[in-house]
Amino acid sequence: MSEAYKVVVVGMGKRGKHHTSAFAANPAFEVAGICDIDEGRLAEAKEQLGGSVETATDAAALAASVKPDVFCFCTMPHLRSTFIDIAIESGAKMVAFEKPVADSSAAGMKIRDRIESSGIKAVVSHQHRYGPHYRKVAEIAASGALGNIHTIYASTPGWMMHMMSHMIDYMRWYNGNAEAEWVMAQAAGGGKLSDNHPSPDYIAGLIQFANGVRGIVETGAGAPDIPEVAKWWGRNRIRVMGDGGFAEVLTNGGWRAVTADGAQSGEGAMNYDADMPPYIQDMANWLDDDTQVHPCCFESAYKGFEIMMGMCRSAVEGGQVALPLEGVADEIADLREKLAGTSVLLGSPEHAAEFGM
Numbered sequence: 001m002s003e004a005y006k007v008v009v010v011g012m013g014k015r016g017k018h019h020t021s022a023f024a025a026n027p028a029f030e031v032a033g034i035c036d037i038d039e040g041r042l043a044e045a046k047e048q049l050g051g052s053v054e055t056a057t058d059a060a061a062l063a064a065s066v067k068p069d070v071f072c073f074c075t076m077p078h079l080r081s082t083f084i085d086i087a088i089e090s091g092a093k094m095v096a097f098e099k100p101v102a103d104s105s106a107a108g109m110k111i112r113d114r115i116e117s118s119g120i121k122a123v124v125s126h127q128h129r130y131g132p133h134y135r136k137v138a139e140i141a142a143s144g145a146l147g148n149i150h151t152i153y154a155s156t157p158g159w160m161m162h163m164m165s166h167m168i169d170y171m172r173w174y175n176g177n178a179e180a181e182w183v184m185a186q187a188a189g190g191g192k193l194s195d196n197h198p199s200p201d202y203i204a205g206l207i208q209f210a211n212g213v214r215g216i217v218e219t220g221a222g223a224p225d226i227p228e229v230a231k232w233w234g235r236n237r238i239r240v241m242g243d244g245g246f247a248e249v250l251t252n253g254g255w256r257a258v259t260a261d262g263a264q265s266g267e268g269a270m271n272y273d274a275d276m277p278p279y280i281q282d283m284a285n286w287l288d289d290d291t292q293v294h295p296c297c298f299e300s301a302y303k304g305f306e307i308m309m310g311m312c313r314s315a316v317e318g319g320q321v322a323l324p325l326e327g328v329a330d331e332i333a334d335l336r337e338k339l340a341g342t343s344v345l346l347g348s349p350e351h352a353a354e355f356g357m
Contacts, residue, residue, distance in 0.1 A: 005028060005070055005093075005287055006030050006068045007029050007032060007069070008035065008059075008063055008068040008092075009031065009034050009073070010071075010075065010083060011036060011074035012042055013036075013041070015074040015098055015125070016074035018272050018276055019072050019074060019096070019125075019280075020034060021049075022277055023280055025277065026277065028281070029284065032054060033055070033062045033065070033068065035058070035059045037057050039057060042055050043055075059073070067091055069093045070283065071083070071086065071090060071096075072097065073096075074097070075098070077100055077102065081102070083097065084097075084122075085114065092120065094122070094283060094286070095120055095121075095122050096122070096123040096283060097123075097124060097125065099125055099126055099165040100164075101301055103198065104309070104331050104332055104333075105313075105328055105331060106330055108302065108309065121287070123294045123296050123297060123298065125279070126296045126301065127272075127279040127296065128251065129169070130276075130278045131268050131271065133249050133267070134249050134255075134268070136249075137174065137248065137249045137257070140240075140247040141240045145245065145257075145259040146244050146245050146259060147242040147244025148242050149175065149213055149242040150212070150243065151215075152171045152174055152175055152214075152238065152239070152241070153238070153241070154168070154170070154216070154217045154236075154238045155167075155218045155226075156218075156251075157219075157225065157232065157235055158219060159197065159199035159219060160192075160199035160200060160219045161197035163236065164203070164217065165304060167217050169300070169304045171207070171217065171238060172304055173295075175209055175211065177303075178210050178211040179210045179323075180207050180215075180303070180306075180307050180310075180323045181323060182310075183208070183307055183310040183311050183321050184311075184314045184321065185206070185310075186204060186314075186315055187202065187204075187312070187338075187339060188201060188202045188222060188343075188344045188345070189221060189339060189342055189355075190336065190340055190341065191344070192220070199332075200220065200315065200339055201220050201221045201343075203311060203315060204216075204218035204223075205217060205218075220355075221345075221346050221355045221357075222345060223351075225351070226253065227350070228253060229253040230252070234250070234252025234269065235250070235251070235253075236250065236251040236252075244259060245258045249268070251270050254266055254269070279296065282294045306324055306325050312331035312335060313325075313331060316335060
């Protein structure tokens with residue numbers, strides 16, 4: 001790289017500002033444009049950023065003007081396809097966006113096809129994996145210290161569209177990115193299907209991986225509490241179990257393991273200031289060198305997305321759903337019909353406030 005890669009960031013909410021700050025702090029990038037439909041928020045972001053950055057409320061016009069190398073957007077799930085198209089049409093080398101991949105398999109497959117046909121590099125923000133506690137569990141799982149891994153369990157009280165994408169991505173990572181063969185799930189409660197991240201209040205399911213490992217994941221109101229973690233949104237657990245021990249990470253509670261070497265533990269908590277810089281640097285590495293594929297690349301994220309949408313289909317239709325998915329569907333619309341008027345039972349009284357109970 002001889003010159004800094006030009007970046008446009010769309011969406012100046014919390015996550016957009018995180019991305020903007022991290023891009024601005026990395027000498028490989030120049031934040032050349034920012035966008036938001038809220039002019040007040042846009043002006044505030046420009047003041048915080050400083051320098052000569054172009055601003056606009058129209059993302060397509062801004063991208064056409066700046067012609068960025070990287071088009072990054074941090075917007076609601078139903079807007080993915082629109083901004084992917086803008087990124088491709090602007091000539092960007094890379095598009096980076098928030099999880100989940102999309103809000104339906106129909107939208108997700110469209111996005112997949114556009115990315116594949118255009119050749120644009122794509123990154124999805126599963127940046128928790130940069131936390132040292134997440135990395136420690138990955139190290140233990142890969143070391144053989146757990147013996148033959150047979151089960152990976154993940155739980156979070158956060159609802160599906162916010163958190164399941166994260167959980168599945170790291171489950172796949174801890175399982176050597178093995179392919180999933182089928183899923184089966186149940187869902188309950190329709191309250192959060194009107195949320196801006198529309199989700200069943202609770203969904204729990206099974207994943208059969210091709211290497212024989214069984215995945216178990218549950219998200220939402222019925223998930224168990226983790227009272228030793230103070231922050232409610234940080235009460236997320238991923239536990240890797242083998243015939244020689246286990247290791248687990250808690251998003252805001254560090255890591256712990258029991259192996260033949262005894263019990264071990266360490267600190268760690270989600271920290272955007274620490275996790276975003278290496279996530280952004282890996283974008284520069286991939287732009288510089290095609291062989292340095294980003295750990296959060298779209299191809300990997302899409303496989304996790306299919307697992308999530310397969311679970312939604314199973315919750316609606318019943319039974320097992322084979323992967324990769326066949327045919328398109330609007331899984332959230334189907335869940336709205338299936339769960340209309342239904343309520344959910346809590347896994348803990350601690351969840352009541354977040355679910356309006």
